[in-house]
Amino acid sequence: MAWPVTAASYQPPRQASDGWPVADAATLGWDASTLAGLEDRVADGTYKKITSVVVADHGRLVYEHYFNGGTPELLNDVRSASKSLTAMLVGAAIERGAIRDVKAPVYAFFPDIRIAHPDARLATITLEDLLTMSSTWECDDDNAFSSGNEERMYVTERWLDFALNLPIRGYAPWVTRPKDAPYGRTFAYCTAGAFVAGAVLERATKQPLAAFAHEALEAPLGITQVKWNVSSEGIGMGGGGTRYRSRDLAKLGQLAVDGGRWHGRQVLPAAWVTAMLTPHAQARDDADYGYLWWQFRFPVHGVETKVWAMSGNGGNYVFVLPERGLVAVITSQAYNQSYAHPQSQAIFRDVVLKALPRR
Template sequence: MKRLLLCLGLAAAPFTAAAADAGRFDPARKAVEQGEFKAITSILVAQDGKVVYEHYFDAQGAQARRDTRSATKTVAGMLAGLAIADGHLPDASARVFDHLPPARRQNMQHPDPRKDAIRVEDLLTMSSLVECNDEQQFSRGNEERMYLIEDWVQFYVDLPVQGFPAWMPKPADSSRGRSFRYCTAGVTTLGEVIQTAVGEPLQAYAQRRLFDPLGITAPEWQLSPLGLAQAGGGLGLRTRDLWKLGQLYLDGGRVGGRQLVPATWVRQSLSPQASPREDADYGYLWWLMKVPDGDAVTIAPAMAGAGGNAVFLLPHKRAVVVITTTNYNERQPHALTFKLLTRDLIPAL
């Protein structure tokens, strides 16, 4: 589950937009059908709020709810913004333990004042001080260890504080003052923070405040063994649902003439908050990908999940691109998706 949405019904069979538009995307379709990008399951391209290309490469078609894997994390960031807008959380600086059941702190292993000071923003930017790193197999907080126990949130709460040996930059020495370490358990915990703050199950709040206004129906949530909706990954959404979520942020949080997510939250979410690597910055649970644009580089915010599943915002093209895959066991699946985007899809726009 490492790293990676207008309301129209579609038949389950493979669908392609009007031929006049679709022809521009023939090179992409042919490359996928010839296996160059392994197991791509769907592509949707929307420009100026309208679908200009849509194709399904598997038998499940348009109605299939795709496992978005870690693209779910971006949805958690949207819900955090809504919880703040609704007055359930003061702002992103809210302390996490002020909005978790008291037993979490009372039963904590490795108690530390620095853990008490963890804020919602730390979870949104993958930069809390506990030792949690999904990209390090020896990390105590690696998500694969979390799935072995019942209580996924307590798993995060019990983690010790990260140590910073001489060869590892301390947060104060890191870009934007944050030590980025990809941590699914932290976003899982953010889900319970939101749930506790709003006073209703996370999935019910998400449906009422986000999905219903967008016309997204019957999402398939993954649940923890204790019944918590997993904010950190696995949410099942249709390809058009993913487009609706991406279009919402491309449009500054507005849908149907209504401001659904505050514009200020959208701007904060799509602004660099941490710097995990040279080719990407990180916002509030959004990847900010650096995409070649002629002789320049443009920023493409992305929801991203394992296997190369992705929703890309292309502000310079006024476009949203959704790519779903089942490349979970392929080497560098995100690179395959990025190549499809930059070589075949962006030029067609």
Template sequence: MHPCRPRFSAALIFALAVVLPPTALAGPTQLDAARITALESAIATQDIKQVTSIVLLVDGQVAYEGYFNGGSADTLNDVRSASKSVTAMLVGAAIGDGSLPGVQARVYDYFPAFTAHHPVDPRLRATTVEDLLTMSTLWECDDENAFSAGHEERMYVTEHWLDFVLSLPVKGFAPWMTRPEDSPHGRAHAYCTANSFVLGAVLEQATKQPLADYAAQALERPLGITTSRWNRSPEGIGMGGGGTRYRSRDLARLGELVLAEGRWQGKQLIPARYVRAMVSAQATTGDGSDYGYQWWGLKLPVDGHETTIWTMSGNGGNYVFVIPGKKLVAVITSQAYNRSYAHPQSRRILTEFLLPALR
């Protein structure tokens, strides 16, 4: 057997089908063997580099599962900013259980100790949870601009991340920049990890629990996820913006939950209305992609047509793709961190190999 070829058994496929309930009664999908062989060959020859796992679910059942380059079913994958999408799901869970009143909740209201001792511009005082979710706050924060006051690397070297973010100045709009009122969806999007970090801090205040504990209670245990790892800031606040670690199959469970609009084994873990908003265009990114609530709407070719595919996305080429029209969830984990080829090659795995293999 080829050293990169995954080893399956009927028992393994059956077991996974049990923990990941099918959305419809159907047998395992038969894939085009030639496409899968080509995919494994590309990984083996380093045409596709540093990918550690690929899991494909169709109709809730495992159609393909492979581990490469030292990855395994038990590996806790550092999915970097794909963590942001999980944090967005936790916001939905908190709205569903009443911990948060809704996406219009005002962010600074959750930090009275800060506002008691720091003057806050009224425009920033009006910042909502939805502003954080859509990366459209008025904080001067842009991870794609090394000169930005709120750039994530500046936050990481401070002792108090929360104070750092809440103290950021109001963003200015140079003549060549698009103002919120002139932007698609009325929001000027700027990718800012600090937004996601503060979301985690809001969740901790609202739920009265550490972020990792609330994640376990609201999502992980109900989904059968028994192992994960969440990072914390120097002051001990859960890091909702990156570095969370999950096993590949557990990432697939998260994707399946979104595919099922928040319902799992008869229980509504996240309100369906929230899930639909989460994976709908709420803002437009600089490259023309849609952006929902910390989920990306990528424009990718499907069956010869450009299609919006909603996905969790993280540095290194880590993805969880969700395609409702095909009842499909695809997980790709990769360690190509900070490599220019990381994202294109993971998208290529989906569009050049996995989707065509379904035909």
């Protein structure tokens, strides 16, 4: 007689010395069996290449599990989810007076960079244009023919020169112009723009991006292990590839949930967090965009609800639902796989949100 395989059972997260309180999900009203069921679906191959899932409820970790070689100490390469960190750092730099505001003109920070084909319109590009993926540069990572496609930047010696010398974009008949678009901006996903935003931070703060991130974000959150990438000319890569442990990614999400606070300390200005998590451009029919943060729509107990997220290649996400005090981290190594993003979103929808208490 063949005995059935025992289904996974829920176990609360372990208490550690990283500042995270932990709690038993069941005692808080979560459907613990639904959370535990995730482990069975990873084990049977339903979900592939997932390395961790961490969930926090009102500042307490209620679920934590690692898969496929993932560990609490693994520095996850979250790819473009790093862009959301760059947005946080812009808020920190504005608070410190290093940057005037998001209307600051980008080219004013780089008087030393030679522009091969000067155009007066370049001077009108603002930091906010970069944060909302809506600058007038011809830059679209989703279009292999685009002059500014990120893969073209990566093979150049000087990424900053590449980006600042991008041409002004045009508008094909089927592309909505800014004056006709929601929020008055035409969205095009542009990693080069996020990279330049990081370069602006370095010029404004007079520090390497990694050093400013440590001072402004990581040290206040008790984050001690991290890896930032740099471009070929040594500029911090604000557009992707930063590596964090899963619990530390959850801390970044908690800042967004709690108005910029961690353990009562105001790490980021509350007004900046509000602005960052406000739609400024329509990214797709089913998603809006804040300041380098995505806004998706998910069903929460049958009600369509807007959820903000840090998002990166491979299916890496930090989902936040501030009104419910919810943070969910999903790390994955399904890089460049078509199933990666739908899979991670399905885990959030069908496991985390399904298990969420009704209140």
